Amino acid sequence: SAVISQKPSRDICQRGTSLTIQCQVDSQVTMMFWYRQQPGQSLTLIATANQGSEATYESGFVIDKFPISRPNLTFSTLTVSNMSPEDSSIYLCSVVTSGELFFGEGSRLTVL
Amino acid sequence: GENVEQHPSTLSVQEGDSAVIKCTYSDSASNYFPWYKQELGKRPQLIIDIRSNVGEKKDQRIAVTLNKTAKHFSLHITETQPEDSAVYFCAAPLYGNNRLAFGKGNQVVVIP
Numbered sequence: 001s002a003v004i005s006q007k008p009s010r011d012i013c014q015r016g017t018s019l020t021i022q023c024q025v026d027s028q029v030t031m032m033f034w035y036r037q038q039p040g041q042s043l044t045l046i047a048t049a050n051q052g053s054e055a056t057y058e059s060g061f062v063i064d065k066f067p068i069s070r071p072n073l074t075f076s077t078l079t080v081s082n083m084s085p086e087d088s089s090i091y092l093c094s095v096v097t098s099g100e101l102f103f104g105e106g107s108r109l110t111v112l
Numbered sequence: 113g114e115n116v117e118q119h120p121s122t123l124s125v126q127e128g129d130s131a132v133i134k135c136t137y138s139d140s141a142s143n144y145f146p147w148y149k150q151e152l153g154k155r156p157q158l159i160i161d162i163r164s165n166v167g168e169k170k171d172q173r174i175a176v177t178l179n180k181t182a183k184h185f186s187l188h189i190t191e192t193q194p195e196d197s198a199v200y201f202c203a204a205p206l207y208g209n210n211r212l213a214f215g216k217g218n219q220v221v222v223i224p
Contacts, residue, residue: 031210042201043156043214058206092155096210101146101203103155 002027002097004104012110013083020079021107023093028073031096034066037106038089046091049076083111114139114204118215125192126223133218135202136184145178145185146212148201156201160187192222 003026013019023032034046047068048056055068070076080087088111093104115138125131135145146161162169162176162185169176173192178185189196199219203212 033211042216045206045211045213048211099144099210100158100161101210101212102158105155 001100001102002029002095004093004095004102006093006104006107008107009105010108010110012112014112015084017083018079018081019083019109020077021091021093023076023078023104025074025095027097029095029097030073032070032076033094033101034068034076034078035092035094035103036089037092043092046078049078080109083109085111087111114142114206114213116202116204116213116215118202118218120218121216122219122221124221124223127192127194129192131187131189131192131196131220131222133187133200133202133220134184135186135204135215136182137204138183139204140180140183142204144205145176146203147174147176147187148203148214149198150201150217151198159200189220192220194222194224196220197222 005024007022032049035043036046037043045058046061049068049070051070065081067079090106090108092106094101117136119134143164147159148156149159150156160171160174160176162178173190175188199217201217202215206213
């Protein structure tokens with residue numbers, strides 16, 4: 001499986017600010033996704049990060065709130081914009097290798 | 113899109129006993145069914161998966177069985193150990209591709 005590194009691992013943010021999470025993979029991958037895991041909950045797919053084009057968002061998620069970049073096959077960023085306490089979650093980068101989905105360690109955001 | 117449900121939500125077992133978690137899905141076209149284990153504070157880890165061309169797959173103490181007619185698949189853990197205590201998530205493909213929809217998770221508690 002690929003090694004997936006996320007930064008920051010955790011952060012405490014003020015309401016109304018934005019934070020960008022970085023995801024770096026040690027090999028080129030075609031499929032890369034961003035998931036959200038709210039406290040005590042399951043994993044919800046935010047979007048598919050497409051290399052060289054706009055991300056594909058799932059129902060309930062919009063580009064203005066969660067802009068995503070994917071400049072190449074090893075790197076992506078997710079920005080959580082204009083944060084509110086409801087955005088306090090773990091955000092996980094994930095990639096598909098050999099037909100299986102693997103997760104990064106996650107970025108735990110707390111919004112005050 | 114895919115709807116994935118897990119039962120029971122919490123399962124307590126005595127160490128050494130077996131644990132079985134069942135997952136149902138809605139899309140009959142789905143053909144890939146993974147199980148993830150998430151320990152407290154850690155990322156979800158893929159522990160076993162099955163594709164629709166087989167009915168059962170084993171890996172040491174864990175196994176997954178698939179019933180495509182009934183649209184359900186189950187995780188079996190034999191000879192449970194305290195380190196098996198975790199939340200287990202099943203998943204199935206959204207719209208038949210690598211994007212996964214996750215169930216709500218099962219908390220498994222192994223009592224020493």
